[in-house]
Structures are given as structure tokens and as C-alpha cells.
Amino acid sequence: MESLIIGNKSARLPIIQGGMGVGVSLSGLAGAVAASGGIGVISAAQIGFDEPDFYTNCPASNIRALKKHISAARETSFGKGGLVGVNIMAATSEYRAHVQASCEAGADLIISGAGLPADLPGLVQGYERETKIAPIVSTARAVRVILKLWEKKFGRTADLVVIEGPAAGGHLGFSAEQLTALTPDAYDKEIREIISVVNSYGEKFGCQIPVAVAGGIFDKNDIAHALSLGAKGVQMATRFVVTKECDASLPFKEAYLKARACDIEIIKSPVGMPGRAIHNAFLEEIASGPSPVTRCLNCLSGCNPAKAPYCITQALIRAVKGDVDHGLVFCGLNASRLHQMTTVSALMEELTQEDNR
Ligand SMILES: Cc1cc2nc3c(=O)[nH]c(=O)nc-3n(C[C@H](O)[C@H](O)[C@H](O)COP(=O)(O)O)c2cc1C
Incomplete structure (x- = not known):
């Protein structure tokens, strides 16, 4: 190569x-x-x-x-x-x-x-x-x-x-x-x-x-x-x-190893862009209603905390640290092949x- x-x-x-x-x-x-x-x-x-x-x-x-x-x-x-x-x-x-x-x-x-x-x-x-x-x-x-x-x-x-x-x-x-x-x-x-x-x-x-x-x-x-x-x-x-x-964290990696093709879905991120993530309790929760942003760190210029359905920073931090049921676990389409x-x-x-x- x-x-x-x-x-x-x-x-x-x-x-x-x-x-x-x-x-x-x-x-x-x-x-x-x-x-x-x-x-x-x-x-x-x-x-x-x-x-x-x-x-x-x-x-x-x-x-x-x-x-x-x-x-x-x-x-x-x-x-x-x-x-x-x-x-x-x-x-x-x-x-x-x-x-x-x-x-x-x-x-x-x-x-x-x-x-x-x-x-x-x-x-x-x-x-x-x-x-x-x-x-x-x-x-x-x-x-x-x-x-x-x-x-x-x-x-x-x-x-x-x-x-x-x-x-x-x-x-x-x-x-x-x-x-x-x-x-x-x-x-x-x-x-x-x-x-x-x-x-x-x-x-x-x-x-x-x-x-x-x-x-x-x-x-x-x-x-x-x-x-x-x-x-x-x-x-x-x-x-x-x-x-x-x-x-x-290890639980984040294990979420990939456990994911089946049917667990991988397209979501709409708080900034309006589509994203790909592993289905979990968190995605079910936000699908049933917004989780208000209580503390904004002003991370993305296109995000309005008053209107965002959840705080993407907090959701990603929870996931990377291992709380994979209550966080956002981004992944590619092929994660289920791992x-x-x-x-x-x-x-x-x-x-x-x-x-x-
Ligand atoms: C967990 C995860 C987080 C990602 N975060 C970012 C990011 O912060 N910025 C970005 O430009 N791309 C991000 N990407 C996209 C990757 O950099 C990469 O281009 C893409 O996932 C390649 O496809 P693959 O995962 O199928 O190999 C992310 C991808 C994954 C899986």
C-alpha cells in the first residue's frame, strides 16, 4: 500500500x-x-x-x-x-x-x-x-x-x-x-x-x-x-x-459489540443534522418528549438551548464515560459487524x- x-x-x-x-x-x-x-x-x-x-x-x-x-x-x-x-x-x-x-x-x-x-x-x-x-x-x-x-x-x-x-x-x-x-x-x-x-x-x-x-x-x-x-x-x-x-470506556466499546443491524438508527441531533447511533433507552426517552437543557456550555453555534430536545454534550459525555443506556452512542452503519x-x-x-x- x-x-x-x-x-x-x-x-x-x-x-x-x-x-x-x-x-x-x-x-x-x-x-x-x-x-x-x-x-x-x-x-x-x-x-x-x-x-x-x-x-x-x-x-x-x-x-x-x-x-x-x-x-x-x-x-x-x-x-x-x-x-x-x-x-x-x-x-x-x-x-x-x-x-x-x-x-x-x-x-x-x-x-x-x-x-x-x-x-x-x-x-x-x-x-x-x-x-x-x-x-x-x-x-x-x-x-x-x-x-x-x-x-x-x-x-x-x-x-x-x-x-x-x-x-x-x-x-x-x-x-x-x-x-x-x-x-x-x-x-x-x-x-x-x-x-x-x-x-x-x-x-x-x-x-x-x-x-x-x-x-x-x-x-x-x-x-x-x-x-x-x-x-x-x-x-x-x-x-x-x-x-x-x-x-x-469499556461499556461504550461493548455497546458496539452487542449492536445488531436492527439496533442502528438514524436520529436527528439537536442541531438539526441527521446522525447515526445505537438504539437505547435514551433515544426512546427523547422520542417521547424533550429533556430540557439545564446548563448550556455553548458548544455548537447552531444549537439553541431553549429549543433543543436535549443537550448533545451531556448525552455524549454520559455515553463515552460508560452510561450507554442514558447517553448518545454514535456509530457507523457497520458497527453491527464487529x-x-x-x-x-x-x-x-x-x-x-x-x-x-
Ligand atoms: C462515535 C463517533 C463519533 C464521531 N464524531 C465525529 C466528530 O466529532 N466530528 C466529525 O467530523 N466526525 C465524527 N465522526 C465521523 C468519523 O470521523 C468518520 O468520518 C466516519 O465515522 C467514518 O465512517 P465509519 O465509522 O463507517 O468508518 C464520528 C464517528 C463516530 C463513529
Whole structure:
């Protein structure tokens, strides 16, 4: 398998571990993936949730924790051929501060979706060699919008583009109708179109812009398929949850191992976007009526606590800490195919071993 080259940076293996908030991908998982030669991604979403002053000084606790986890992952993986990235959702209220902190702490890459990261190039100015930038898009329309905007406003383009398809976990960039209507073949066509748009920007700027495909990538056949469409790598998240190194609690990982296909459903998150999660008592409870937000930490710019059916930060924190019946357990479509725990190195080996037949 070829390395993933992103401008002046490269990872020995073309596998990006997708960022998972809140607290699912921190330095434990990201450091292990980068130490195995891939790109380990820390999620910046409410990363300070375990800091003592999280509820009294949320912004400062998030910045402190973000810098701490980037340094720890860099230390674990130093000299081992991988890269350390950060996922920062465009909808985050503290977006600017999180980008700044990631650059200062030496993140190799910032991956940004859940909305359009319109201002990202301006926020990394001065760090272009050290910190690469990648938007997450789900459609050809979205990639055209963001790359045109970046060209017009900043005279630059993306270093990498992540395409996130309908089988992904967490918030999804599709309407509920699109999710049911899209067939794998139709989405392969969309992927090809996105790659052709990205390549046209590469030609315009005289550079190669690699594309990574995400959403439902499960084994090396899926990786081979993504590469056959013209991608240079993949981004995977769900499979990394059931590793020893994943930063979530054991009950969170066990919820994945127990989930059947019929337990995985599409939900509407408080910010209006659809998401994918494991059915549990919490989802039944909010389906029967809202759970008022009593303490708002102002995490997402699009969330109105007076109208939100529940607090997504609290629901995600409960889940990651192990209260999986009363929390929100985000997962990808393929979580029901997971039956045993593994380690990051065993998973990376499984995904990249050459076929000797
Ligand atoms: C538990 C969980 C949490 C996630 N949280 C985020 C997030 O905070 N921000 C984001 O951009 N993507 C998030 N994602 C999406 C992943 O980064 C990834 O792109 C996607 O899940 C890939 O599909 P796969 O899980 O089928 O491999 C999350 C996914 C999961 C499973």
C-alpha cells in the first residue's frame, strides 16, 4: 500500500482514523494509530470534558486538554512514520481558538466538517507548512462551494479532501431522504465526481490534492475499492472504537459489540443534522418528549438551548464515560459487524497486509 502524501508531509499508511467526539478519539487512540504509520485524529469536540474546571471554565479547559492530547499523541508516535491530526467541527463555537491551539501544539493536519469550514485557511496563516487543512464533504456540490470559496477568499486550496459517505457515524451530511435513496453505486458516481473536481483544483494550483474516502470502510477490500475510484486513502472510525487503545470506556466499546443491524438508527441531533447511533433507552426517552437543557456550555453555534430536545454534550459525555443506556452512542452503519476487541496494531496489520495468493 502506498503512503499518503499531503504536500510536504506523508504518512506511511494511507489510513486516517476519523475524529470521534466527545472523548472517543483522544491521544490514546490517535497516538497509537500514528505510531502504526497511519494518521491518528484527535477530536476537539468538548475535549476538556474530563478537566476539573470543565463546567466552570469550559473554553479554557478545552484548549488546555486539546494541547495536552496533541503533545501526548506526538510523543507516542514520534519517528514512527505516521501523522497526528485534529478534527474540529465547523459548527463549534470556539472554532477559531481550537484551530489556533492545534497549530500552536504542532498538529500535522486539521480536518473540518459538520458545516463548511469557510474561514479555515485564514486561521492557519503562518502555519501552512506545519499544519495541513482538509475539508470534509459529502457531495460534489459541497466540494465545489468550499474550494471556490477558499480560492476566492484566500487564493489557496485544500491540502487533502475527505469524502464522507452515507454509511458513516456521527453527524451526517445528508438529509434523511437522501440517506434512504442513495445506493452504493450512485455514491461511487458521486465520489468519482468529487475526485474530478478536486483534481481540477490540483491542476489549477499545480499540486496533488489527495482524497480520502470515509463511511462504511470495513476491510481491505473496501480500501481497495476506494483506491480504485481514484482515492489516495481512506478515513475509518467505527472499526477503531473496538480497539484496546480507543479512549472510550469499556461499556461504550461493548455497546458496539452487542449492536445488531436492527439496533442502528438514524436520529436527528439537536442541531438539526441527521446522525447515526445505537438504539437505547435514551433515544426512546427523547422520542417521547424533550429533556430540557439545564446548563448550556455553548458548544455548537447552531444549537439553541431553549429549543433543543436535549443537550448533545451531556448525552455524549454520559455515553463515552460508560452510561450507554442514558447517553448518545454514535456509530457507523457497520458497527453491527464487529464481534471482538482488537488492538490498533492488529487492525492496521489486517487492513494493510499484502495478499500472497
Ligand atoms: C462515535 C463517533 C463519533 C464521531 N464524531 C465525529 C466528530 O466529532 N466530528 C466529525 O467530523 N466526525 C465524527 N465522526 C465521523 C468519523 O470521523 C468518520 O468520518 C466516519 O465515522 C467514518 O465512517 P465509519 O465509522 O463507517 O468508518 C464520528 C464517528 C463516530 C463513529
